Amino acid sequence: MKPQPSANPSILMEKLVSLCKRRGFIYQSSEIYGGWNGFWDYGPLGAELKRNLRDAWWKQVVHWREDVVGLDASIIMHPAIWKASGHVDTFNDPMHSCPACKKLTRADQILNIAQEQKWYSSLSQTLTKNGLDVPKLQKWLQREAQSQLPNLLAISGPEFSVEFAAKTIVTLAQQITPFDLLRLLACPPGENPNSVTPCPHCGAPLPPARPFNLMLRTHTGPIADDSNLTYLRPETAQAIFAQFKNVYDSSRVKVPFGIAQIGKAFRNEITPRNFTFRSREFEQMELEFFIRPDEATELLTGKLTHYSPELDLTEPQPDWAWDVWHHYWVRQRILFFQTLGLHEGQHLELYWQKPDELAHYAKATVDILFRFPFGTEELEGIAARGDFDLSQHQLHSGKSLEIFEEELKIKAASLPESDRQKFKDKVIQNWGNSGKSAEQAAAFCDKLFTGCYIPHVIEPSLGLDRLALAVLSAAYAEDTVPDAKGNPETRTVLRLHPSIAPIKCAVLPLLKNKPELVAEARRVFLLLRQHLVVEYDEAGAIGRRYRRQDEIGTPFCVTIDFDTIGENGREKKGTVTVRNRDTLKQERIPINQLVPYLLERIAIAPNQNS
RNA sequence: GCGGGUGUAGUUUAGUGGUAGAACUCCAGCCUUCCAAGCUGGCCGCGCGGGUUCGAUUCCCGCCACCCGCACCA
Numbered sequence: 199m200k201p202q203p204s205a206n207p208s209i210l211m212e213k214l215v216s217l218c219k220r221r222g223f224i225y226q227s228s229e230i231y232g233g234w235n236g237f238w239d240y241g242p243l244g245a246e247l248k249r250n251l252r253d254a255w256w257k258q259v260v261h262w263r264e265d266v267v268g269l270d271a272s273i274i275m276h277p278a279i280w281k282a283s284g285h286v287d288t289f290n291d292p293m294h295s296c297p298a299c300k301k302l303t304r305a306d307q308i309l310n311i312a313q314e315q316k317w318y319s320s321l322s323q324t325l326t327k328n329g330l331d332v333p334k335l336q337k338w339l340q341r342e343a344q345s346q347l348p349n350l351l352a353i354s355g356p357e358f359s360v361e362f363a364a365k366t367i368v369t370l371a372q373q374i375t376p377f378d379l380l381r382l383l384a385c386p387p388g389e390n391p392n393s394v395t396p397c398p399h400c401g402a403p404l405p406p407a408r409p410f411n412l413m414l415r416t417h418t419g420p421i422a423d424d425s426n427l428t429y430l431r432p433e434t435a436q437a438i439f440a441q442f443k444n445v446y447d448s449s450r451v452k453v454p455f456g457i458a459q460i461g462k463a464f465r466n467e468i469t470p471r472n473f474t475f476r477s478r479e480f481e482q483m484e485l486e487f488f489i490r491p492d493e494a495t496e497l498l499t500g501k502l503t504h505y506s507p508e509l510d511l512t513e514p515q516p517d518w519a520w521d522v523w524h525h526y527w528v529r530q531r532i533l534f535f536q537t538l539g540l541h542e543g544q545h546l547e548l549y550w551q552k553p554d555e556l557a558h559y560a561k562a563t564v565d566i567l568f569r570f571p572f573g574t575e576e577l578e579g580i581a582a583r584g585d586f587d588l589s590q591h592q593l594h595s596g597k598s599l600e601i602f603e604e605e606l607k608i609k610a611a612s613l614p615e616s617d618r619q620k621f622k623d624k625v626i627q628n629w630g631n632s633g634k635s636a637e638q639a640a641a642f643c644d645k646l647f648t649g650c651y652i653p654h655v656i657e658p659s660l661g662l663d664r665l666a667l668a669v670l671s672a673a674y675a676e677d678t679v680p681d682a683k684g685n686p687e688t689r690t691v692l693r694l695h696p697s698i699a700p701i702k703c704a705v706l707p708l709l710k711n712k713p714e715l716v717a718e719a720r721r722v723f724l725l726l727r728q729h730l731v732v733e734y735d736e737a738g739a740i741g742r743r744y745r746r747q748d749e750i751g752t753p754f755c756v757t758i759d760f761d762t763i764g765e766n767g768r769e770k771k772g773t774v775t776v777r778n779r780d781t782l783k784q785e786r787i788p789i790n791q792l793v794p795y796l797l798e799r800i801a802i803a804p805n806q807n808s
Numbered sequence: 809g810c811g812g813g814u815g816u817a818g819u820u821u822a823g824u825g826g827u828a829g830a831a832c833u834c835c836a837g838c839c840u841u842c843c844a845a846g847c848u849g850g851c852c853g854c855g856c857g858g859g860u861u862c863g864a865u866u867c868c869c870g871c872c873a874c875c876c877g878c879a880c881c882a
Binding site: 211212215216219220226229231232233234235283284285287293295296303304399412432433465467468469471476557558559679680681682683687689706708709710711712715737738739740741742743744745746748755757759760765775777782784 | 809810818819820833834835836838839840841842843844845846855856871872873874875879880881882
């Protein structure tokens with residue numbers, strides 16, 4: 199899916215970045231030293247905004263559910279965790295940087311990438327059973343290679359290379375791939391073709407691969423050597439898997455249940471870009487929701503319900519298969535975004551990853567994309583990871599990460615032996631279809647009959663910094679309002695959902711030079727401060743103060759005027775005006791009703807299921 | 809990491825081989841009876857480091873950052 203930027207995305211981004219700095223939402227890290235790429239600091243308002251988003255997530259994912267508990271793990275963990283998770287291997291990819299076309303290619307992906315290129319199939323046709331079809335190859339060099347592999351050495355000296363290739367191929371074994379042939383065509387005379395790696399994009403010979411370390415490294419202990427190399431976590435999820443057993447044993451949870459965590463993660467991104475969207479230090483809000491393997495569900499309930507669009511996803515059911523749980527969580531996550539004012543269709547898009555895009559561990563992944571000004575990009579990923587992570591940690595740590603369910607054991611024991619065998623045969627057949635051995639399947643079933651299994655997991659993983667950027671860009675608006683003289687004026691306003699606005703309400707005396715107004719305003723301010731994040735402001739004309747609050751997204755302004763202090767009659771005494779950021783309308787409210795009035799309009803309603 | 813562009817106050821900008829002006833913002837005071845009013849005063853700047861030069865914000869080099877494109881994003 200290609201990003202669809204809005205009308206003038208860079209202008210909007212510039213305005214947003216500028217507002218974030220001017221008003222104290224987000225600053226560049228280390229700015230007085232020239233800044234530091236990939237790192238950002240949140241100012242007073244940004245810190246409040248982030249805290250509100252964090253709280254909203256924690257509330258809805260942990261506190262408002264009975265089946266999710268929290269965790270707050272260390273950032274630096276045993277390096278073996280990253281070996282087990284696969285990050286040490288996949289995050290330390292050696293890469294080739296092409297000096298000619300400048301493209302960066304993972305060393306272990308060169309062949310795969312080559313096979314996807316246009317030239318690959320046409321080049322393969324020059325290889326016959328008996329070796330090389332030299333005239334065909336010459337033709338290929340003149341046509342296909344000329345445009346698709348312009349930096350191939352054989353193009354500058356075709357005669358020599360073709361002859362050389364033909365001779366070499368005859369002397370080599372019969373199994374020559376098009377890529378081997380390309381090596382020959384990219385090989386300078388006299389050199390060993392096996393030592394040449396041609397760029398799959400342009401044909402130029404590549405220099406040796408260099409390691410790209412995507413994990414940030416440090417050393418634990420005073421001496422910095424390889425023996426105490428440790429990593430700053432590149433994701434928070436692994437801590438949940440590593441502590442799975444402890445949480446399970448200590449918190450009386452039962453499958454299905456989840457463990458949630460919010461925390462910093464670090465990645466050595468090659469190019470951090472787009473403001474805070476891709477940074478090297480970021481905060482994740484992750485949930486690992488553990489469910490039974492489908493086989494356990496089926497054994498226990500005697501049935502297994504797969505997903506269909508008609509299925510009611512409101513309340514979890516015991517017979518749900520993993521794909522229903524996956525859909526359930528996608529829906530839960532959409533409902534979460536709704537409570538913050540981000541809506542599917544308007545701001546968000548769902549993208550179901552295609553089978554060939556899935557990571558090796560994932561059974562299915564949905565990306566929730568947000569329409570950022572610079573393009574439609576991932577905000578949250580919801581992956582069905584099977585038992586990959588817990589199995590890996592069980593394997594590497596040597597500690598059992600299986601859980602035991604009494605009811606499962608009882609259920610299995612209650613079945614006649616023939617039914618158990620039937621069940622086992624079915625599992626063996628199903629697993630066989632996905633390439634697993636009958637022994638594995640049988641061992642799994644035997645464990646299952648004793649009530650033991652490794653839970654599977656659904657993982658909704660959201661970037662807090664991305665969420666902050668998303669709500670800010672969705673909220674940014676410029677509208678036209680009349681000024682004091684009735685002339686139209688452009689107003690910048692952050693239409694943040696009241697629940698996440700950094701300041702909930704500003705308290706303003708209409709005039710600064712009237713002590714009665716100021717005194718009453720201070721009283722109201724101190725009253726509201728006990729319940730809400732409020733700000734007091736008396737500087738400048740009232741209109742200017744409203745605009746200042748508009749720009750930082752404050753949903754309500756309370757103004758203390760002459761009615762409040764009883765100058766215009768008894769019936770209005772003790773009332774204030776509450777000005778609404780979005781409608782610009784004002785309501786008169788008695789001071790003693792202010793707190794409930796505001797709280798009601800700021801809160802997120804629990805269990806919003808629309 | 810590569811290529812191109814940019815870097816003067818919080819923001820937008822003017823300008824110069826002899827160290828800089830403006831507008832808006834911000835702060836203080838006066839004034840002000842509801843949407844960036846007015847008056848007075850004030851704070852704040854040549855991204856960093858080196859070189860050339862009597863003297864560099866200006867010229868040169870390096871670095872850093874930002875923007876655009878390429879690539880990358882388990």
